[in-house]
Amino acid sequence: MRSKGAIMSKRFCALVLLIVAAVLIVSEADGARKLRVIATIPDLKALTEAVGGDLVEVDSLSRGTVNAHEIEIRPSMMLKLRRADIVVENGLELDKWIDVAVQGSNNDNIVRGGAGVIDVSRGIPVLEVPTVRIDRSMGDVHPLGNPHYSLDPGVAPIITQNILEGLSRAAPEHRTTFERNRQAFLAQLDSRMGEWTKLMEPVKGSKVVVYHPQWIYFLTRFGLIETGWVEERPGIPPAPGHLVRLVRVMKDEKIKVLIYAPWNDEKLAERIAEEAGAKPLLLAAMVGGVKGADSYLAAVDYNVRTLSQALRQ
Ligand SMILES: [Zn+2]
Numbered sequence: 001m002r003s004k005g006a007i008m009s010k011r012f013c014a015l016v017l018l019i020v021a022a023v024l025i026v027s028e029a030d031g032a033r034k035l036r037v038i039a040t041i042p043d044l045k046a047l048t049e050a051v052g053g054d055l056v057e058v059d060s061l062s063r064g065t066v067n068a069h070e071i072e073i074r075p076s077m078m079l080k081l082r083r084a085d086i087v088v089e090n091g092l093e094l095d096k097w098i099d100v101a102v103q104g105s106n107n108d109n110i111v112r113g114g115a116g117v118i119d120v121s122r123g124i125p126v127l128e129v130p131t132v133r134i135d136r137s138m139g140d141v142h143p144l145g146n147p148h149y150s151l152d153p154g155v156a157p158i159i160t161q162n163i164l165e166g167l168s169r170a171a172p173e174h175r176t177t178f179e180r181n182r183q184a185f186l187a188q189l190d191s192r193m194g195e196w197t198k199l200m201e202p203v204k205g206s207k208v209v210v211y212h213p214q215w216i217y218f219l220t221r222f223g224l225i226e227t228g229w230v231e232e233r234p235g236i237p238p239a240p241g242h243l244v245r246l247v248r249v250m251k252d253e254k255i256k257v258l259i260y261a262p263w264n265d266e267k268l269a270e271r272i273a274e275e276a277g278a279k280p281l282l283l284a285a286m287v288g289g290v291k292g293a294d295s296y297l298a299a300v301d302y303n304v305r306t307l308s309q310a311l312r313q
Helices: 002-033 042-055 075-082 098-105 153-170 172-203 216-221 240-252 266-276 296-312
Strands: 035-039 056-060 086-089 117-119 207-210 225-229 257-260 279-282
Touching: 035 042, 035 153, 042 056, 042 086, 042 153, 042 172, 042 296, 075 098, 086 098, 086 153, 117 153, 153 172, 153 216, 153 296, 172 296, 207 240, 216 225, 225 240, 240 266, 257 266, 257 296, 266 279, 279 296
Parallel strands: 035 056, 035 086, 086 117, 207 225, 207 257, 257 279
Antiparallel strands: none
């Protein structure tokens, strides 16, 4: 009896172990189905989630309230990158800082030129490409042209196409799902685009001044004109003489708004606007940049409504 009982319990133990192993394998397979993606900026996190849906787990290395030109590399970024299957980057040197973090991550998937890197600037009609070689020692942060194209909802089809190709490279079996997700997102975008164009129609041709030259794609899309910048050159603090000239231009041209981002010097924006008789206008320069702008469509919607309202006053 005793020996029979021992055999039974051995069998029982073996069965339990088998079940546990099966559960582990299933959950591991379940986890493995999600691609681990790291985006450099929140706009690209949002657009990757739109294409990847449930099949991806996306994290952003920066937040919507900080200047993407000036991200400080932290050890936690390297840890995130170590586990990544894919990196989604803006390119045009906006997020070149990621190279240092990737080096520290020891992850061959995501080294520059590797299959796990999606540079979404591919195919973007880049604006403000310098005609002369930019001297980096002067600190200009747009040496390859203006990198702030993600603010223009009109280029989201190109960005999401690049994301689709990159995700499908990593998980070809899910291409159909990625395509379906992208189409659903573009359909939503398309209907919002109709609303936004209508809202901007009455203020078409208006001139605005910006703090950092990051609104050109957005403004051009809706037929607005960028007349001046607080920063004399991208990323370089203005000299007093430049600000005197700027205020004069703003008065002459009867500029109504000065657009700035959450990380710009708010006091300076307010002072210039006041002197020129204009209104300082904080916009969501990135998803999450202002309250309520917590998705890609919500951020564009906030910018369109806020700007069109300010220009109509
Ligand atoms: Zn910039």
